[in-house]
Amino acid sequence: MNSDAWKRSAIGCRKEDVPMWQWSNIGLEQPDNEMTRIYRMERRLGQFPQVAKSIRELILRLEICHFKFESHLQRIIGSIGKMDIDFNPKSIGRFHPKEGENAWKGDKSGRSRQGQEYIWILQMWLNEDLQLSEQNRRSIPQSLFEGVHEALGKRDERKEVLVLALLDRLLWKTVSITDHRRLCKKFGLIGDQIARTDICHYSFPKNVQRMIQAIGMLQPLSDFEGCSSFEEERRQCAQRDFKALNAWLEGKRSRIEVKLGERTALKEWLVACLAKTLKEHVRFEDSLLLTSVDDGSGNSS
Secondary structure (H helix, E strand, O other), rough: OOOEEEEEEOOOOOOOOOOOHHHHOOOOOOOOOHHHHHHHHHHHHOOOOOHHHHHHHHHHHHOOOOHHHHHHHHHHHHHHHHOOOOOOHHHOOOOOHHHHOOHHHHHOOOHHHHHHHHHHHHHHHHOOOOOOOOOOOOOOOOHHHHHHHHOOOOOOHHHHHHHHHHHHHOOOOOOOOHHHHHHHHOHHHHHHHHHHHOOOOOOOHHHHHHHHHHHHHOOOOOOOOOOOOOOOOOHHHHHHHHHHHHHHHHHOOOOHHHHHHOHHHHHHHHHHHHHHHHHOOOOOOOOOOOOOOOOOOOOOO
């Protein structure tokens, strides 16, 4: 998010001309009434501090299927309350394999290293490297190498194309809605599943293992956990905080009111953005309670 983009989104546009790049993580292609009202709130703010832009960027990066979803959510709520942020949002993902094959070295969780091992093995499979060298300087586990090759089975052109598509996804070369549609059109359901496979997903490494098996069988998985999926615990977490944020927006008592601190128009806008994001991630039927902060005509009540 650069300053020019923020400026364009805040002034000089029709009130219904919602900048959809600010909502790229919720899966909607057209603005709805709630997004339009949130945009009006933003426009009324005019210029706002860099910290607010950074918090909005964190909201834009929030994904319910991310393995750190709950801690990210609480961090955002705390940042809104303090109007302070303790790290640079642009540092998110710096240890992901997309940043290079040595990016894993800074990751303490071990997840990035494990993802990189899958990437190396898939690349070797494409290059027809059928065995690890004696040196194996990358220290790839022999059992993992053999397991991937066994799952992929006999090589053919369709498998090669699917493996290449999976590699592109794991390296974040294909992450846009357009990329997703292209994979679905080209490969059908298995293309959709490849497009929803990520190292940052809570089900990793199982999701990658099963996707490799699906490619080996040339059949989509019957039950697949990928991007945008969530289990009951995550749904409950999102619902709990959505309801608390919504109550705060309406001016009612909320279990997070102490954490959010003194009410300001800037906080109301950020809370509305976060609540809307949670709502769309889990497809809650509840409406956003924006009446007390926006009457729908662009005026605060």
